Amino acid sequence: MFDEKDVILEAKHITRKFPASGGRTLTACSDVSLKLYKGKTLGLVGESGCGKSTFMRFLVSLDTPTEGEIFFHGKNITQLKGEELRQNRQYIQMVFQDPSASFNPKMKIRDIICEPLMNFKRIKASEKDAVARKFLEMVDLPGEFADRYPHNMSGGQRQRVAIARAIALEPEIIVMDEATCALDVSVQKTIIELVVGLQKQKNISIGFIAHDLGLIQSFAHQIAVMYLGTIVEVLPGEEISTSAMHPYTQALLGAVFDLNMDFSKKIESIESEAPSPLDVPPGCPFQNRCDRCMEICREKRPALIDVAKGHQVACHLYT
């Protein structure tokens, strides 16, 4: 399913540390290596604060890792600066959780959608109206919305505008950071359907961050599970419900709400808190919440190893 010749972006050994009070260090990402394939969706899932948003910010050059490199079509983009960095932004766009925060409230939707195209001199001012209408229709909104302001639209409509703006530059990759979590479930579904449809049409690669495994497994081709700054499992999206091996992934799956679930059975949940990223224990980061923890788990950090084609897991149960 995943062919190495289709790798469009590769992150290698990404680590991000932040200085904290008292001379301590907060490790948000630790030795993260992932690949994004042409026309496929990589879902990055984990609890709030696990480092998934920090990692995705490196892909769009909003931050620089402390260690590690990111290659886009084989070119190292971690060290880009100035005009080269600006030009590279055309190819990797981002959609945020709250589109209002990234829109200028005084700008009309026409100008919001066309702003990146104008910045890169792809269109003339006289073409803005027609271009904005074309992209609005592409995201299933009426062309007349070009004359509106963001506050005259619903949350779902604003997120469609954010997607229209992201695709306007015809990027190869779109990173979506919890882009549907603030929306009603029914609106979430229509936004996901829109994204999947646009991906098929334009062969875009998508990096989709979410804390909801149920949502991600419905459309991601590949899923990476992150815990306390490290990747604990990577596997094809269609296999997650049958083949997940890591105790944390299994716990996340056990907590996925499903209308058809058997309510006579206990719904699994992870009751205890994750340790602070300021105080990551030696050994396995999941040890204090794992009911299968062994002596070795407290001493040695498990490496991410191949267990099947396209499936990697970091757990001493499998070493």
Ligand code: SF4
């Ligand atoms: Fe549990 Fe040990 Fe596996 Fe960590 S390495 S998930 S503590 S069994």
